[in-house]
Amino acid sequence: MESTTRERIVAALRDDSATPSALSTRVGTARSAVYDHLEHVARSLSDADEELLVAPPTCQDCGFDAFDDPVNHPSNCPDCRSENVSEPVFRID
Template sequence: MLLRSSVEPLTARDIMQATGIRREQEVYDHIYHIALSSKRKDYVVILYPPRCESCGAEISLEKPKRPSRCPRCKSERISQPKFLIRGRDEV
């Protein structure tokens, strides 16, 4: 599993390049499904939330996605969320 073996957190674009998935939203959908399944498994999905590159605000997410604007300053300069999967005993 790509996210489990990765040393550093990966963005949706990193995952797209490694797996051949063509749509960014499809990556987010897969990660959401994996996160739901992880509640009954021995691993956990770690989300590094996106940040506004203008004001530095951390943007909280209910579902994995790339926000279009900062809720604080309305800037569109937003970093992508990053993901990792680790075993429950590693966290």
């Protein structure tokens, strides 16, 4: 039986930390879909002994990292308006 996309994402994040772009490549789905799946993964893990940990996106120009929604990739920094914002990094611990 083939595993679902969410199961593949969970398995990948149990192995190593990853950005949505890296997960997209590893599990074979669009990066935008990865964000949707991660929200469901976080909810399903809330009943387990594991949790989805997030290193939030960071502006590479000014260092801002207090984004409102860390499970998202903002288009620009709210402080300096730079578009040089790193993706969040996820892992399951």
